[in-house]
Amino acid sequence: MSPDTPAHVDDTPAYIDTPAYIDVHAHFVTDSYVRQARAAGHELPDGVPAWPSWSAKAHLELMDRCGIGTSMLSVSSPGVHFGDAAAARRLAREVNEAGAETVREHPGRFGLFASLPLPDVDGALEEIAHAYDTLDADGVVLETNTHGTYLGNPDLEPVWAELDRRGAVVFLHPTSPVCWEQSALGRPRPMIEFIFDTARTVTDLLMSGTLDRHRDLTVIVPHCGGALPVLADRINGFMKMFMPPGTEAPDAVEQLGRLYYDLAGPALPRQLPALLNLAGTDRLLYGSDHCWTPAAGVEAHVAGLDAVPAPGGAASWRALTTANARRVLPRTAR
Template sequence: MSTPAAPPPGFVDVHAHFVTDSYVRQARAAGHEFPDGVPAWPGWSAQAHLELMDRSGIATAVLSVSSPGVHFGDPAAARALARETNEEGARIVAEHPGRFGLFASLPLPDVDGALAEIAYAFDVLGADGVVLESNAHGVYLGDPRLEPVFAELNRRSAVVFLHPTSPVCWERSALGRPRPMVEFVFDTARTVTDLLFAGTLSRCPDLKVIVPHCGGALPVLADRINGFMRLFMPGDREAPDAVAQLRGLYYDLAGPAFPRQVPALLSLADPGRLLYGSDYCWTPAPAAEAHAASFDTEPAPVAGTTWRSLTTANAHALLPRLAG
């Protein structure tokens, strides 16, 4: 008798979001009634998320707070909200063993508050990494003021999940349209380029950085960025190979991955650096299910693998706690 085939591995979703009633209430009170120009806040519950995961063949989802983050202008309130959401995320992880992970929020641009929350998130809550918005009130991630934060994350060999948010110029650049459509992908490219020019990635080689949404605009801009860095690197520093540094990052596949985004990304990133992402709950459940199903109909870029087996193996290597 033949042995029954093993079921396909469940995805590890590194780009999954949660919201709480308290978080939404505080964000609305700070003026985010229509977050990033989106018409409404999504609802979220662990049960609904688990049901979506089971329908889509997602074994584990790493939760994070999306844009607009936790800092709405008051540093003390931002520290309190980061602590509140991180503790709630850790509680959800503990209540559903093996199903959820957590990328903790930091109250940037408050550096002292961020350093305190890094220690609490990793040492007390057991977070799997941190989420950093592409900018914090106009402070981009290569800003020298953030150097102590990156030094500490590098010391911990931390996983750093980048997430886009609205650029400071969105009132003019977005043309009245939802900022996630175009502004997010360019703000991702903007902040990664800032990290490259600032030398942060060179100084922090132990960071494990995840770039969202198939790299946003980076795959088509990589050679252009590389050329400009060679021409205009500030000071007397020798320009690093920007393409090589971009190849050293990880990339999640949230968003409309096929038919164009993934092929463009594969021109830049090694398949061993690709990770699955759903963007649920900001992506509604039907669209998230369709997104997951699309990977079962596309050939994987490595012979003998599927998108499920490839991205799951990559996630387990990056986040070994989730391998069980």
């Protein structure tokens, strides 16, 4: 089923004569999740003023106003692991079941990127199997670090190997670094820390060879790549400098160009042009960051993209990003 022609009249998008956006960066929360996160000390998550509220009904109403056909739901920072591995396994299963139920209740309008209880490798492998084989998830979401374990850590290799075996879509999402008490300077971590933690974990994946080893993955980097477009050449130079003698260094810029990037956040007027110097137009996907970005912010973001020409002769940013999303998320093309 196409997201442009939903099955239910009540769910019909407003933009029926143009391609509907496919939102790869959309979040949900449940009352139980927020309650457990608060109990673990996340009263003001990542330093933002308050937890957002979320309902499928309100989300669909926003999607219809903005011409978004399908939203891929995921749990944002601080993720599901609050320090207790057994509790993290239970919470990952709980939110994944809740997300899958929303997908079933609104065919064609939502998809699911399942949460994993990293850095618990055995728990993550178990949840990958449940997410794909039972819940029919569209991919997984991985926080940039969990208690200081970044995604290139060799202990996580079995998780990457299993995701690669399944040809998984892996959506990266930033979270606070362990040093945020000093580095954030008392300011909300999503402003700066999230952007650099994205660069930190992707650099770790490059330096560890994880991306080079696992080429059947589809990796989505959020927020126009954060700081990566301006750091790519610097990362590439240091990779070549620190390779063992006689070893040919992989091309970091080439590897970064193989990743996908969503347009969530203030993409225009400066960040998106920088990204286009790193990645081809076939690697760009739409992202709203709702519900953490309020409805008014999403509406303004969509209006901004709709008002400017798309690159490469594409009819619109809608047409460009939707065609790319349908290619990497096959269910959205049906």
